[in-house]
Structures are given as C-alpha cells and as structure tokens.
Amino acid sequence: MIILETKNLSKTYNKNIVAVNNLNLNISKGNIYGILGPNGSGKTTTLGMILGIINPTSGSYNWFEERPSAKSRKRIGAILETPNFYPYMDAKKNLEIIAHIKQVKNNKIPELIDLVGLSGRVSSPFSTYSLGMKQRLAIAGALIGDPEVLIFDEPTNGLDPQGIVEVRNLLIKIGQRGKTILLASHIIDEVEKVCDHVAIIKYGQLLVSGSVSEVLSNEPxxxxxxxxxxxxxxxxxxxxxxxxxxxxxxxxxxxxxxxxxxxxxxxxxxxxxxxxxxxxxxxxxxxxxxxxxxx
Ligand SMILES: Nc1ncnc2c1ncn2[C@@H]1O[C@H](COP(=O)(O)OP(=O)(O)OP(=O)(O)O)[C@@H](O)[C@H]1O
Ligand SMILES: [Mg+2]
Structure with missing residues (x-):
C-alpha cells in the first residue's frame, strides 16, 4: 500500500522564496523514510504541507491512496517542533491530556512510557526532565492513539550524544513494530542509521531517492x-x-x-x-x- 504520494508538491513563500519545488515522493507501508537535506532545503515546509498546516502553492498529495481528510489525519502522529507540555505535570498526566485532546482511549499510556524509557521518572514533573527525556515524551505523545504513520522533524536536534542514541534507537524500535516513519534530517549519518529509504532534497527539489543502501552507499x-x-x-x-x-x-x-x-x-x-x-x-x-x- 502507498502511504503517502506527493505530486509536484510546491510552496513559494512571499511570491519569491521557492521552498519546495515540484516534489514527488512515494512512501510505502512500513518504510522508514528519511527526507535528507541541508538547512533551508524545504524539509519542514514539506512536512507542514502533508500535515495540512501549510497550504501548497501548487501540486497535491494523497494519504493512504485517498485525498487528505480529517479521517486520514487521525492515522498520523507527528512532532514538528518541541511540543508544549505542562511543566508542573508528570509524564502520565501530560500524555492523558494528549489522549483527551486526540479523543482516544488512554489505556496504553503506561506501555508507552515504558517504550520511551521514562518509567523511572514517570511521576517527576515535566519541568525536571532533561532535553532528551522531553523529546522522548514528545515521541510518546505522537504515538498516542496508535497511529499507523509517524512524522518527526529533526527529532535529535539539540540533544547530547547519549540523547541522540536514545532517540534514534527509539525510532528504530517504533519502525520494527511495523509503523511507517517519515523522518526529516540534515544528518546523513542519522538517516543511514535509522532509515531504509531516503529522498535527498536540495533547494526544495528532489535530487535522488531510493533505498538507503543504494543512495547513501560509501562503496567507491x-x-x-x-x-x-x-x-x-x-x-x-x-x-x-x-x-x-x-x-x-x-x-x-x-x-x-x-x-x-x-x-x-x-x-x-x-x-x-x-x-x-x-x-x-x-x-x-x-x-x-x-x-x-x-x-
Ligand atoms: N514562513 C515562511 N516565510 C517565508 N519563508 C519561509 C517560511 N518558512 C520557510 N521559509 C523559507 O523556505 C525555505 C525552506 O525552509 P524550511 O524550513 O522548509 O527548510 P528546512 O529544510 O526545514 O530547513 P532546516 O534544516 O533549517 O530546518 C527557506 O529558504 C526558508 O527561509
Ligand atoms: Mg526544518
């Protein structure tokens, strides 16, 4: 099944900044798909468009082989920027609030807290968490409601080496559960470690796409x-x-x-x-x- 297809998706800001230029992506079920590009190459704009937050200037996209709708949006979990949690509440309470907002059952919260490795700190207030712990809680938040697709925009930005390893391992673990993941990153190494497919973009244009082993191989x-x-x-x-x-x-x-x-x-x-x-x-x-x- 094709999970996401973009057709000539384009975005021009202020009539002259071409952020995304006729982008064609094809993501299949179970792909761990990296969008790799340097700063300003249009990654966040692309994710914003496919999440319905940014209006495309032209082009279109389909989710689950259908026009995007409120129904398809419910099948997607995303973190575009570090989300706002309540600082004085603990992990469990914060996730319960997300479940409430998403209008889904919250019976899997202890399992999610365990998955993201926060069991040991489950009753400490969010404000006492390290940046890495905050990011892992955000990932748990995106997993609430058991979405089929997860979208992460530079999830390891700002983390120390240990935090980076933890978040990457978590993404790998989520991928192993059969979820489709879309990860935007500017770090080749990250995409190589986490993803199985990659699209490299430059100035909003697709440069190359394919399996990670094909595209990022270091063979001479x-x-x-x-x-x-x-x-x-x-x-x-x-x-x-x-x-x-x-x-x-x-x-x-x-x-x-x-x-x-x-x-x-x-x-x-x-x-x-x-x-x-x-x-x-x-x-x-x-x-x-x-x-x-x-x-
Ligand atoms: N709201 C906006 N108004 C005007 N220009 C914008 C806006 N948002 C992004 N841009 C421009 O669009 C281009 C693509 O930006 P975008 O944030 O999508 O890139 P990115 O690949 O996510 O970069 P980064 O790696 O720095 O996060 C850049 O030239 C940026 O300056
Ligand atoms: Mg960005």
Whole structure:
C-alpha cells in the first residue's frame, strides 16, 4: 500500500522564496523514510504541507491512496517542533491530556512510557526532565492513539550524544513494530542509521531517492568514459566484475565487485579495443558529497 504520494508538491513563500519545488515522493507501508537535506532545503515546509498546516502553492498529495481528510489525519502522529507540555505535570498526566485532546482511549499510556524509557521518572514533573527525556515524551505523545504513520522533524536536534542514541534507537524500535516513519534530517549519518529509504532534497527539489543502501552507499564509484559511450556501456555490461552501471551525461558510473580495481577495468577494455579517456575513483555519490559540503 502507498502511504503517502506527493505530486509536484510546491510552496513559494512571499511570491519569491521557492521552498519546495515540484516534489514527488512515494512512501510505502512500513518504510522508514528519511527526507535528507541541508538547512533551508524545504524539509519542514514539506512536512507542514502533508500535515495540512501549510497550504501548497501548487501540486497535491494523497494519504493512504485517498485525498487528505480529517479521517486520514487521525492515522498520523507527528512532532514538528518541541511540543508544549505542562511543566508542573508528570509524564502520565501530560500524555492523558494528549489522549483527551486526540479523543482516544488512554489505556496504553503506561506501555508507552515504558517504550520511551521514562518509567523511572514517570511521576517527576515535566519541568525536571532533561532535553532528551522531553523529546522522548514528545515521541510518546505522537504515538498516542496508535497511529499507523509517524512524522518527526529533526527529532535529535539539540540533544547530547547519549540523547541522540536514545532517540534514534527509539525510532528504530517504533519502525520494527511495523509503523511507517517519515523522518526529516540534515544528518546523513542519522538517516543511514535509522532509515531504509531516503529522498535527498536540495533547494526544495528532489535530487535522488531510493533505498538507503543504494543512495547513501560509501562503496567507491568508478567513473569511466570514452568517445563511444554506447559501445563502452555495452561492453562493460558484460564485464564479470561490474555490479551496476549508471549513466550520468557523458560519464558512466560503475560499481564493481570487491577485489577488483580500476586497472582491471582499464585492462579489460583495452583487450576489447576500447580506449578510455577518463577513469576516476570516487568514494561517495555526488549527492552525499553535496550534503557533506553544505552541512
Ligand atoms: N514562513 C515562511 N516565510 C517565508 N519563508 C519561509 C517560511 N518558512 C520557510 N521559509 C523559507 O523556505 C525555505 C525552506 O525552509 P524550511 O524550513 O522548509 O527548510 P528546512 O529544510 O526545514 O530547513 P532546516 O534544516 O533549517 O530546518 C527557506 O529558504 C526558508 O527561509
Ligand atoms: Mg526544518
């Protein structure tokens, strides 16, 4: 089942700030989906639109293969910014209030408190919680009503290394329960650790999307080109050491099996009477390189 589909979703603020530009996303049931992009790339705007908080300038989106409605909204839990809890009330009381607002049963609150690791501090007032504990309580709040989909916008922002690990592990645990998760982040490492799918955005535009292992892989990529690219591609597609070939303008990007080197490629092609005019090993995909430069 397709959980979320956006079609040319766009947002321009104040008639001239293009925050999101013809974004097409496709999220399937059970995906742990990362929207990865540097500051200002349009992540929060995208989440705001699909949650019905921000009006798109153009384009559309469907939830659960239907037009968005109050009914579909009830199937989604989200934290867009650190939510306001009552400082003098404890975790349980705060979650009961959320259950009341969402008009759902609150019989699973002790279980949720346990899941987010707050059992030991269940009766301390919220104001005494560390930032990480507050964030974990917010995640518990999003889980109230047992939504099928969870949306988190930079949930580890501002946390210390320990807090970051705790929140990431919690997201992984929630994903293992079969929930679909949409996580916006500017940290490659975070998306790599938590997500199985990723869409990289830049200036509000989709750069690349796919499985995390495909898109964020750190396996070396070997660039080759020759005058006759079609012939080159043909020959390389039959090479025993080539795993995949991607064409990028006048260059072929190869992934090759472990234990083989660029000189094997050179030798193989030379034996087939092909002279290459470019051969280069690149450690990272252009997209991840871009992100590392901009972050
Ligand atoms: N209310 C607004 N009015 C005008 N411009 C806005 C508004 N909200 C966001 N923008 C602009 O839209 C662009 C995208 O912002 P957005 O907050 O969606 O990016 P982001 O990827 O979430 O960034 P960050 O990583 O910093 O949270 C930015 O150029 C931002 O300045
Ligand atoms: Mg943001």
């Amino acid at each position: 990529i070997i660039e080759v080109s020759s005058v006759n690219l079609i012939q080159l591609k043909n020959v390389l597609s039959k090479a025993p050491f080539v795993i995949s070939i991607r064409e990028d303008s006048s260059i072929l990007e190869l992934k090759i099996k472990d234990g083989f080197s660029p000189s094997d490629i050179n030798k193989f092609l030379f034996e087939k009477d092909i002279v290459i005019n470019h051969l280069k090993v690149r450690k990272k995909s252009l997209e991840t390189e871009f992100l590392e430069r901009t972050n």
